[in-house]
Amino acid sequence: MNAKKAVREVFGFFLSLGRRTGKTRVFALLGLVPVILAVVVRVVLHGRTGDMAAVFTEVLMVFFLQFYIVILALFYGTSVVAEEVEGRTLSYLITRPLPKPAILLGKYAAYSLLMFLMVAVSLTFSFFIMNAGRLADARLYPAFLGYLGVLGLGILAYTAFFTFLGTFLKKAILVGLVFGFGWENVIQYFPGSTQRFSVVHYLKSLLPYRPMGGGGGGVALLLFRLEPTPPSLAVAMLALIAGAFLALACWLFRTKEYLYEE
Amino acid sequence: MTAVISATNLSKYYGNVLGLNEVTLDIAGGITGLLGPNGAGKSTFMKLITGQMKPNIGHVTVHGRKVWNNPAIFRGIGFCPENDVFYEEMTGFEFVTGLLRFYGFSPSEIKDRAARALDIVELTKDKDRLIRGYSRGMRQRVKFAQAIAHDPEIVILDEPLSGLDPLGKRKLIKLIKDFKAEGRTVLVSSHVLPEIEALTSEMVLIHQGKILAQGDIPYVRELIESHPHMISVRSSDPRALAARFVGDRSIQKMSFGPDGRTLVVETHKRDDFFGRLTGVVVEGGIEIEEISSPDDNLQAVFEYLVGK
Secondary structure, three states, rough: OHHHHHHHHHHHHHHHHHHOOOHHHHHHHHHHHHHHHHHHHHHHHOOOHHHHHHHHHHHHHHHHHHHHHHHHHHHHHHHHHHHHHHHHHHHHHHOOOOOHHHHHHHHHHHHHHHHHHHHHHHHHHHHHHHHHOOOOOHHHHHHHHHHHHHHHHEEEEEEHHHHHHHOOOOOOHHHHHHHHHHHHHHHOOOOOHHHHOOHHHHHHOOOOOOOOHOOOOOOHHHHHHOOOOOOOHHHHHHHHHHHHHHHHEEEEHHHHHOOOOO | OOOEEEEEEEEEOOOEEEEEEEEEEEEEEEEEEEOOOOOOOHHHHHHHHHHOOOEEEEEEEOOOOOOOOOHHHHHHHEOOOOOOOOOOEHHHHHHHHHHHHHOOOOOHHHHHHHHHHHOOOOOOOOOEEEHOOOEEEEEEHHHHHHHHHOOEEEEEEOOOOOOOOHHHHHHHHHHHHHHHHOOOOOEEEEOOHHHHHHHOOOEEEEEEOOOEEEEEHHHHHHHHOOOOEEEEEEOHHHHHHHHHHHHOOEEEEEEEEOOOEEEEEOOOOOOOOHHHHHHHHHHHOOOOOEEEEOOOOHHHHHHHHHHO
């Protein structure tokens, strides 16, 4: 079987398996949080349609960008290899005529799609509930696609990094937590070029609406202390992060020997 | 003998712990039993020949082709792992079809092959139930089904009979023998001699990471027969029981346990002793509470063999 077909088959296997796990149900439920928040905000700001874009970016996108996709990518990414080793099911995969990188890439792709679907459903409901008063405004839809694209890129980049961690380390979740909620949350607020050492910096640089550039309040000063990178460079950086960590993970998975704990 | 699986100076270390020590072995067609006590190195050997581990020293080949990082060879190999692990959220049918996808078969062929494999292991009726609801025997059988579904030339089974009831064991033994009859190569590991004996006369004895002997059952049987077995019998009247065995030539030594209710017997002929014991119990009306064999395991036999 060629590598492309192998990736496709592994993708299909884990997409089918992944959607019925308890983990997926829990994280899908977590996606209800922004929807509930959107309803609450909508009720509180009833009739003030002009504030919605700022509120959406300052509150809901912070939840999506700095919590939801990070926690999703952390748990799914680190589990790409680790759950096979801990569950001892790796034997079923590596004794098949599949190149090892195809196993990793197929599972990464399946989990990334699963996460994207969860995020997309949550974003769709929360975004359109927030903007229910101006559904006829044509500018709304490109903005929605922009947000969706940013989150998709975020999932790909974070999941690649966490997949690498899970391939490399036994306690990848702990290191991932420190990275996702420590490093990322601190470094992005550093002035100058230091903030460019975080993934979230590039994601925020791509947001269709940024309060710093258009009327965000005091909250925005805290949440969006951003000196944005140009969009094309931000996309290239995110692609580079995803590609480099996936390549490293594939190389490690191919050469490393995984022993089950007795 | 044409070797299907060939190991040369194969060694594996887990840190400072020796898993397998300079094993050189050729395995030909038919059924070969890999017999050894727990921790002898059977699973390590199986993981090395299925490419799950990389040897520290030496090499292993299947039909002359290296195993580690060579996925192409797995088209002809079926592996049934020792661990009772599955993708529990799947049904038996989804599990087998899911793993068959990795061989490049068409969707209809995948379904046909899965149905056939599940039929062979008599799981057709339960194929749509979740694996997490399967009994131990059904789990062993679905594990076997995934190993044979792609019609491999070589089947490697790590402790396939472990945890099965006698009927389940008999069924699986028949399946394995049928596989051999089709001209395939089967390597089966076990720590129970009668299980291997029921499957094949060709066996490899492994202990402490080394191959102790390779040959047919009579040779190994002879070695094992010469090892004295210790049997402990707790009864209502151990002294009356001992009196009945005093003249028995199969008994080498008898003593009483510290609780005063246990008779400890050492014999070279375990089967003869058990045969006699049944008669003595029936005739003498002696009540037996428990029979155990403190060293009736392969570990003791193998230690004896090593000492010899």
